Amino acid sequence: MHELGVVIEVVRTVLDFAERNGVTRIETVVLQMGELSSMVPKYIEDCYPAAVYGTKMQDTTLRIEILPGNALCGACGKVFNLLRNAGGCPACGSEEWELLGGKEFMIKEIAAR
Amino acid sequence: MDAFKILEIKKSVYEGNDARAKSLRAELGRDKVFLLNLMSSPGSGKTTTILRTIEALEAEMRIGILEADIDSDVDARAVAKTGTRVIQLHSGGMCHLDAEMTRQGLAGLGTEGIDLVILENIGNLICTAEFDTGATKNAMILSVPEGDDKPLKYPVMFSMVDVLLVNKIDAMEFFDFDLEALRERVLRLNPKVRIIPISAKTGEGMDQWADWMRAAVRHCKES
Numbered sequence: 001m002h003e004l005g006v007v008i009e010v011v012r013t014v015l016d017f018a019e020r021n022g023v024t025r026i027e028t029v030v031l032q033m034g035e036l037s038s039m040v041p042k043y044i045e046d047c048y049p050a051a052v053y054g055t056k057m058q059d060t061t062l063r064i065e066i067l068p069g070n071a072l073c074g075a076c077g078k079v080f081n082l083l084r085n086a087g088g089c090p091a092c093g094s095e096e097w098e099l100l101g102g103k104e105f106m107i108k109e110i111a112a113r
Numbered sequence: 114m115d116a117f118k119i120l121e122i123k124k125s126v127y128e129g130n131d132a133r134a135k136s137l138r139a140e141l142g143r144d145k146v147f148l149l150n151l152m153s154s155p156g157s158g159k160t161t162t163i164l165r166t167i168e169a170l171e172a173e174m175r176i177g178i179l180e181a182d183i184d185s186d187v188d189a190r191a192v193a194k195t196g197t198r199v200i201q202l203h204s205g206g207m208c209h210l211d212a213e214m215t216r217q218g219l220a221g222l223g224t225e226g227i228d229l230v231i232l233e234n235i236g237n238l239i240c241t242a243e244f245d246t247g248a249t250k251n252a253m254i255l256s257v258p259e260g261d262d263k264p265l266k267y268p269v270m271f272s273m274v275d276v277l278l279v280n281k282i283d284a285m286e287f288f289d290f291d292l293e294a295l296r297e298r299v300l301r302l303n304p305k306v307r308i309i310p311i312s313a314k315t316g317e318g319m320d321q322w323a324d325w326m327r328a329a330v331r332h333c334k335e336s
């Protein structure tokens with residue numbers, strides 16, 4: 001499991017952002033994760049309380065948005081989901097595609113004051 | 114009391130590691146130490162390939178090995194038997210190495226006078242591709258029994274490597290493995306990758322691999 005390390009990195013980044021932007025209270029942290037990322041949302045949620053314990057983020061809520069692992073078919077131009085189509089274009093069967101997204105792991109925003 | 118407002122951060126979680134990796138790579142460049150990050154699924158032949166590589170190159174350059182198994186030191190002991198400098202990293206149950214752990218490993222190994230360090234990364238094809246270790250170049254091994262469709266399943270890994278070793282080609286006749294189909298799939302994801310079929314068991318293809326390593330290490334010395 002590698003989620004704890006990255007969640008600690010998330011906490012560090014958010015605390016740093018809060019400090020530099022004069023934020024006094026954080027309510028919610030929103031992450032964006034690609035479907036092709038090796039991070040498991042459930043595990044991220046599981047280790048979040050441990051990572052924020054004793055910090056200014058202790059009482060914050062975590063929200064995770066999932067971004068699709070989409071590809072653009074090089075043969076027919078269709079945009080399709082890589083995970084649900086076993087790597088090939090569902091319209092024409094071509095294996096020639098370009099990755100559009102799905103590897104992301106971003107801190108999107110926080111709700112704070 | 115003020116209401117909560119949305120503050121956009123839009124920052125990749127990998128940014129910190131990417132920055133640390135970049136500075137490690139620059140330092141290695143200045144010290145003229147070539148670091149190869151070797152990745153694969155479990156059992157694809159990383160250790161066997163490392164042993165062969167040591168055999169091929171030890172007369173020409175000074176080599177060090179970083180072994181990063183999760184919880185055993187079997188591979189490190191196999192390497193130590195060759196007399197090569199090796200260190201076992203304790204990744205504490207982690208499934209990948211990041212730039213900070215790699216830096217600590219290099220410090221433990223001691224890179225004084227070393228020309229080439231090979232890092233045997235932890236056996237998995239997913240998260241090892243997401244964490245830049247700071248290596249000069251990235252290599253991956255795909256072994257014949259794993260199948261030629263792996264690039265379809267792990268596009269992230271195949272699109273980031275500089276060299277792909279297709280190992281266990283001695284076993285080709287027992288598997289339904291189409292080398293040409295693999296080549297096409299990989300080149301579509303990564304047109305610049307160098308693909309070298311090898312057998313770490315029989316030694317086939319090891320000359321080409323040793324040549325690639327030699328040229329890469331020489332380039333590191335000269336730049």
Ligand SMILES: Nc1nc2c(ncn2[C@@H]2O[C@H](COP(=O)(O)OP(=O)(O)OP(=O)(O)O)[C@@H](O)[C@H]2O)c(=O)[nH]1
Nearest residue numbers: 154155156157158159160161236280281312313314
């Ligand atoms: N037939 C054949 N077997 C090989 C070859 N290379 C490695 N093997 C065998 O594959 C098995 C795994 O090889 P290792 O070198 O230990 O693989 P690894 O990637 O280091 O494995 P982990 O560190 O456990 O992830 C061993 O039994 C090797 O003898 C090869 O080219 N051909």
Ligand SMILES: [Mg+2]
Nearest residue numbers: 159160188233
């Ligand atoms: Mg090994």
Ligand SMILES: [Zn+2]
Nearest residue numbers: 073076089092
């Ligand atoms: Zn199509």
